[in-house]
Amino acid sequence: MKRVGLQYLLPATIAVVVLYFSVATINQYCFTLPVLPTADQNMRYLDNFSNNRQFEHTFLAANDSSETIYLMGSSELTHTSSAAPYNFIPDHFQTKVVAIGHAGNQCFSIYSQLLANQDKLECAPIVILLSPGWFHTGFSAGTASSSFLEYNTPTFLNQVLANAPDDEFRAYEAKRIADFYTEIVNPDLSLKLLNYEHQSSKSFLHKGCYYPLIAVDEWLNRKKYEMIGKPEKPVYRRKAIVSEAIRIDWDSLFIASKEEQRKRSTSNDWWIEDAFFAETNGDNGRLFPVSDANNTELEDFRMLVKLLKARKANVSFVIMPLNPSYYENCAELTPVMRHLEKELKANHFPFLNTWDSNPKTFDNGILSDVMHYSDYGWYRVNQFIVNTYHLAK
């Protein structure tokens, strides 16, 4: 044992001690932090936060000259046009709209971004686009880990860790992170801490086993931020939304844009743009609804609504449709859509429901393909936002 102590354990201990005292110097010389560009005040669309770290601290804040409405959703936001709210509203009103998201930014990802910034949630104008696609097939298992990490950066996750430890919202965040934790390669310390927090809540035994690991990781996390510097303090600007004397002739916009959509879909009667329709080969699609018990996305949605209610956000929702002519079993998803509507009604949140599973009554032309808004669809959303937030007198 003497040999083990002298030749193996002692050198290892010395190495650890030397590393402890020299880690700051090593970091200083070997690793440099990337310099972030200045946040562009006129930015209208962010695909995620991991590529746009400079916007982390301005998220949910008003800009210098007016209030900003935050539009959060998934793939529909990447179908850009002048009619999209983040273009149409800033082009016509003082109030800005910043859209955040692309495919995969589902309820839990949005929940986590908002929870990280809960101090700024009160009265924050937010519009959340709910895609029916999130609530069926594998998507109903909730936000994928890769998508979650795109939007929920270490800065945001550390902000979640700064929330009250006994908070039910933080506990839900930790539980959901634990669900996909093993899929993450080289998780950040903040993710580890949230996962361990959930694990340690399982039993007294878990608590005892995880306690030292949490203590070590908390210490490391503190050291890390001592070295790289704490992230910029979030901005807490909140401005009143200005009602302007602007009159928009919605009916004309609806008629013209609907006509335009008709012209783009000459190859079919389903009002699907020709290019996309060609990809479908004229075949119908099918939905795979999930029972409520298996629908994690629905649970995420309920927690999202609960969080926004508790933090008194000025939030509204848009329930998007699917093309019922294309999806032959569209009606099977209606119960889930009714759940969403019921939840929003119960919490008195304004919402626009464009879901309709009946091909005979469906507002043809509202979608450009089978699930993304056309210009006509966006104008309907714009009208809803303008009315909900009283942008026009």
Add this chain to the structure above:
Amino acid sequence: MLPFSTYEFFLVMGAFIGMLLVCKLWLKDNAYKYVLAGLNLLFLSVFFPQPLHFFVLIIYSYFFVYLFSTVLKPKLKIWGIIILLLPMLLVKFDIQIASYPFKINNLLSFAGLSYASFRIVGYYMDKAPTEKMANPFTYFNFLSFTPTLLIGPIERYGRFQAAEATGFSTLTSEHFITGWNALLKGLVFKYICAEVVDRYWLGGLEGTTYSSLSSLNDYYAYYFYLFFDFAGYSFMALGIGYMMGMKVPVNFTNPFVAVNPQDFWRRFHISLGDWLKDYFFTPLYMFLTRKKSLKKYPITRQNTALLLTFTLMGCWNGFTSNFVLSGLLFGTYSLIHNTYVIQCKKKNKDVVFGTMNPKAVRWISIIVTFHLTAFALYVFSGRF
């Protein structure tokens, strides 16, 4: 927390080793397996992501091994093997039932399932009908021994039982030093060598002016990456195993100097090669030998068994084309090499190299084997 996935795992293992050393002071040798079972149980139930899955597999396999080897005793062991491999097969086939929105994988899959399944089949194949069932504690330790839980090596029950039976007496400074050295070697392989290859070599030519050479670059880089990554894991498992008092078999010994495909599998993932040889190749070869129609064709029998064995090895990783194709490639290499060896024996001379200097023959063999292996592993990677 999965084994070796994070530094905290090493802290937990350090605590386990410490606990075993303390127990050695107070307990008798025969208590070792119970202490080990307690530690494995603690890791599974507190740190492992899906403990229930693992516990169910252990109970399921223990019951069916008992049923098939002691009660039913079917003439052909294949039925027992199919039942024991069923959870793994359902996962590998990636089945989706129309009425259920998720794949079967989502329900059944868990880390370490493949390795556990191979250990289970090994135990079933080795167990004689008259032999008593394994001690439940030893069986539990055999399947859930923390250092080898996730990435092997594929242990054999007999060897594991013998190592466990030595009790606390193997917790010696010699074992600790052997383990420590293996652990350090594994850490360097996995966290330095594999990381450097992955970051700076693999895919390093993509998007550069030399992108046309990208595939060729990856062809070599992937071989080195796979070796350092996998061998790194295996050495870490071996190291921690030794420090916990269990002799874990060596899984890698210089595969880059292999002179032929047979030699390669004696050096690369040795436990898998041995497992396939003992539990698939040999029984299959014996089965083919008993076939009257094949009695006159010993080379055909051997080559058929070889090709099927390596195809199975490819399929073990999944039923996707890259895995199956790489298995077929390794099978083809072995088949050609086997034919060459038999021809040399028949004609009593080297039918390819003739009287060439043995040193030169050795170097040529190493270079050819290295390139062929790198190609098969490149196919395996699915990067083409």
